[in-house]
Structure formats: C-alpha cells, structure tokens
C-alpha cells in the first residue's frame with residue numbers, strides 16, 4: 123500500500139452504537155463515489171461486516187493468524203467493490219491478540235500491493251491497549267456516539283484517553299441514531315464543550331446519521347443501506363459523511379499513510 127492511503131479508525135467506547143453500520147456504509151458510499159476502499163473488520167468478537175455487506179468469505183483473519191493463508195488470500199472484493207478483510211468471527215477478542223499476531227497483521231498490511239485510497243478499520247468496542255494502539259496508528263479517528271448517557275460517557279472516556287494518554291489529534295465525532303441533523307450537531311457541541319473544559323482540547327464534527335429503520339431493513343437483506351434504500355435519509359446521511367471524509371485534509375507526508383500506520387504501531391508496542 124502506498125503512503126497516500128488514508129487510514130481511518132472507527133471507535134465508539136461502547137458497543138451497539140453503530141460502529142459497524144457506519145464503517146460499512148461509509149466504505150460503500152466512498153466506493154460509490156469512485157474511491158478505492160478497503161475495510162478491515164478488526165472487531166474480532168463479532169465479524170458482522172461480512173453480514174452487513176452480504177458477502178461470504180471462505181477465509182478470515184483466523185486463517186491468516188494461524189499461518190494457513192496470506193492476507194491477500196483472505197481478502198474478498200464485495201459486490202459493492204469494497205475490498206474486505208474479514209474478521210475472525212467470535213474466535214478472538216482484539217484485546218486477546220498477542221504482540222506477535224498484532225505485528226504480523228500490521229506487517230502484512232504494509233506489504234499489500236492493493237492500491238486503495240481509504241483503509242477503514244472497524245475497531246472492537248472498548249479501549250483495550252490493542253484498540254488504542256490501532257487508533258494511534260490511524261491518521262483519522264472517527265468516534266461514533268448515540269444520544270444516551272452511557273454512550274456519551276464511553277465516547278468521552280475514549281476521547282479522553284486518546285488525547286491525554288496518547289496525545290492524539292484528528293478526532294472526529296459522528297452522531298448516530300439522531301432525530302435530526304440539528305440534534306446531532308447539538309450533541310457534538312455538548313461533548314466538545316466538555317472536551318474543551320476538562321481536556322483543554324477540542325474535537326471536530328464530521329456528521330450526523332439519523333435514526334432510520336431502513337438500516338435494519340438493509341441488514342436483514344444483507345445489503346448496505348445505500349443499495350437497499352438509496353432514497354432514504356440514512357443513505358443521504360452516509361453520502362454526506364463520505365463527502366465530508368473526502369474533504370478532510372489529506373496528509374501527504376508520511377503521517378497518515380500506511381508506512382506511518384506501521385511505524386506507529388511498532389512504536390507503541392515497544
């Protein structure tokens with residue numbers, strides 16, 4: 123992979139807030155707008171990116187980790203054109219990966235010859251050291267939050283650790299499951315005020331995905347909502363999110379590219 127690949131990590135703190143939904147639909151929306159996208163399902167607890175994209179993967183990360191297959195051999199191109207690195211369904215927890223396994227994953231990514239514009243990493247929930255190491259290595263961090271107290275608390279906790287303990291920037295908030303765009307922005311303002319006051323840092327707003335039953339309908343048909351209901355509010359929101367993502371400043375220095383990803387991970391590990 124080239125240094126021009128933008129690596130984006132999607133985190134949340136709490137599970138069930140829409141991380142995979144965002145990762146999958148953002149990947150499809152970017153691909154539909156002509157970008158080359160790879161999606162890494164790094165949530166090893168539940169490999170649901172495959173389900174959401176409606177693709178059967180003969181092999182997954184567990185076959186790579188056991189040495190049976192190379193990373194290239196497990197990658198599947200979905201009908202939407204996204205290159206998917208399938209997670210190891212229910213076999214491992216991200217936190218349970220050994221240092222050696224972690225290093226081998228990263229090493230393999232860096233030597234992939236696939237040309238991609240965006241590598242989107244659907245992280246496991248929580249803030250295990252491994253999740254944080256991965257988030258550090260990404261160029262941009264998208265934090266998904268819902269407007270409920272535990273999701274807000276967990277998102278803030280994740281942001282706090284990323285800023286205070288890891289010195290990370292380029293943190294963007296995505297409000298999910300909102301009643302309106304305006305309420306999503308308000309939720310961002312609330313969280314950002316707390317960040318400014320208690321962390322002395324601000325974060326950035328990326329966008330809002332409204333609550334939309336079409337998302338569940340799409341999942342039941344093993345489709346992205348952009349395929350299942352292109353005219354829905356959710357599809358509109360994801361197209362907008364893709365546009366915002368494309369518009370983010372591209373770091374064409376080493377920072378943000380795949381090489382950077384590898385180097386940062388190696389650094390955090392030692």
Ligand SMILES: Nc1ncnc2c1ncn2[C@@H]1O[C@H](COP(=O)(O)OP(=O)(O)O)[C@@H](O)[C@H]1O
Nearest residue numbers: 137138139140141142143299332333334337338
């Ligand atoms: N904006 C939304 N509107 C309606 N349902 C949603 C929305 N976002 C996510 N969901 C649903 O919420 C559930 C959890 O989402 P998921 O993406 O799997 O969360 P996570 O990956 O954070 O655990 C899924 O059933 C998904 O379809």
Ligand SMILES: [Mg+2]
Nearest residue numbers: 141142165170
């Ligand atoms: Mg998930």
